[in-house]
Amino acid sequence: MNMHSTKQTDIQIDHILKHNQLSVTDSRKKILELFLQSNGALAHGDIEKKTGEKFDRVTVYRTLQVFMEKGIIHTIPTADNAVRYALCKDECTEGHHHDNHVHFVCNACGNTICLEEVHVPEVKLPKGFQPTEVQMIVSGICKECH
Amino acid sequence: MNMHSTKQTDIQIDHILKHNQLSVTDSRKKILELFLQSNGALAHGDIEKKTGEKFDRVTVYRTLQVFMEKGIIHTIPTADNAVRYALCKDECTEGHHHDNHVHFVCNACGNTICLEEVHVPEVKLPKGFQPTEVQMIVSGICKECH
DNA sequence: AAATTATTTGCAACAAAGTTGCAGAATATT
DNA sequence: AATATTCTGCAACTTTGTTGCAAATAATTT
Ligand SMILES: [Mn+2]
Ligand SMILES: [Mn+2]
Ligand SMILES: [Zn+2]
Ligand SMILES: [Zn+2]
Numbered sequence: 001m002n003m004h005s006t007k008q009t010d011i012q013i014d015h016i017l018k019h020n021q022l023s024v025t026d027s028r029k030k031i032l033e034l035f036l037q038s039n040g041a042l043a044h045g046d047i048e049k050k051t052g053e054k055f056d057r058v059t060v061y062r063t064l065q066v067f068m069e070k071g072i073i074h075t076i077p078t079a080d081n082a083v084r085y086a087l088c089k090d091e092c093t094e095g096h097h098h099d100n101h102v103h104f105v106c107n108a109c110g111n112t113i114c115l116e117e118v119h120v121p122e123v124k125l126p127k128g129f130q131p132t133e134v135q136m137i138v139s140g141i142c143k144e145c146h
Numbered sequence: 147m148n149m150h151s152t153k154q155t156d157i158q159i160d161h162i163l164k165h166n167q168l169s170v171t172d173s174r175k176k177i178l179e180l181f182l183q184s185n186g187a188l189a190h191g192d193i194e195k196k197t198g199e200k201f202d203r204v205t206v207y208r209t210l211q212v213f214m215e216k217g218i219i220h221t222i223p224t225a226d227n228a229v230r231y232a233l234c235k236d237e238c239t240e241g242h243h244h245d246n247h248v249h250f251v252c253n254a255c256g257n258t259i260c261l262e263e264v265h266v267p268e269v270k271l272p273k274g275f276q277p278t279e280v281q282m283i284v285s286g287i288c289k290e291c292h
Numbered sequence: 293a294a295a296t297t298a299t300t301t302g303c304a305a306c307a308a309a310g311t312t313g314c315a316g317a318a319t320a321t322t
Numbered sequence: 323a324a325t326a327t328t329c330t331g332c333a334a335c336t337t338t339g340t341t342g343c344a345a346a347t348a349a350t351t352t
Binding site: 126 | 221224225226227228229253264267268269270271272274275276280281283285289292
């Protein structure tokens with residue numbers, strides 16, 4: 001039963017990598033799998049822990065870097081100097097991201113969650129400021145911890 | 147003329163420190179001075195560079211930590227793993243911050259600016275999510291670089 | 293203003309996080 | 323199956339952040 005449930009994910013993982021012209025390697029598969037399984041965003045450290053001794057730290061760095069470049073994941077800035085990463089929706093491409101959604105950081109469980117359905121509201125800037133991207137990070141208590 | 151212009155700032159610096167029950171030391175004075183002079187936010191690294199050999203790295207860490215605890219400065223999360231710090235308005239106290247303003251990060255000059263006059267808009271979260279703080283970071287081209 | 297007390301600093305010694313070049317391994321292509 | 327391409331792990335290194343403690347500095351008391 002475990003074999004069946006993973007199979008569907010495996011196909012998905014394979015597709016994401018090939019679609020982005022990346023060779024399908026163990027580390028990339030495993031890290032993508034982690035993102036797909038996780039309901040929240042992951043910090044570099046989280047991935048290192050979850051992969052254990054499986055891969056070198058350097059490989060994790062480089063994999064995240066490549067995923068970023070390809071638009072497979074996006075970053076979520078945090079106040080604790082530990083940027084989180086989360087999967088992008090399909091529409092995201094190398095240059096152009098479509099993730100103008102709000103992020104929630106739970107102060108209880110520490111989870112960082114993409115609120116895909118909550119759009120970042122517009123904001124009027126003073127004369128001369130030309131915005132290209134807007135990040136909105138809400139912290140508090142998440143649904144689970146409430 | 148330089149001596150006069152600094153005198154006013156010196157009084158201000160002294161007041162901030164005493165008002166927060168902090169002993170008035172060279173490092174604290176110097177770092178506060180940097181914040182007052184700078185029109186943008188400062189990363190830990192910026193401060194280290196600007197103070198040169200004057201203080202130990204550890205002192206800079208501890209000073210920023212104390213300023214944070216006292217509500218003298220606030221953090222601005224960034225995607226580059228280098229949290230920026232900026233002065234709080236007077237109304238901020240140890241526990242309670244009043245800095246619900248938008249921050250702007252310029253992709254040209256790299257400056258991070260507090261847009262004190264631009265308030266963070268309200269946002270409606272899904273059921274169960276209890277917000278306590280909202281951060282909004284806009285990146286693009288700033289007024290100066292435009 | 294000198295002595296006492298309390299606080300802060302710098303140093304040393306670490307730990308953790310991130311970077312780079314390169315040879316060998318794994319993947320993709322022919 | 324052979325070759326070309328890409329990726330990974332290792333080593334060696336730099337940068338960033340942490341902690342304990344003695345000496346230095348600042349605040350308080352006499
Ligand atoms: Mn997201
Ligand atoms: Mn600010
Ligand atoms: Zn939670
Ligand atoms: Zn600028």
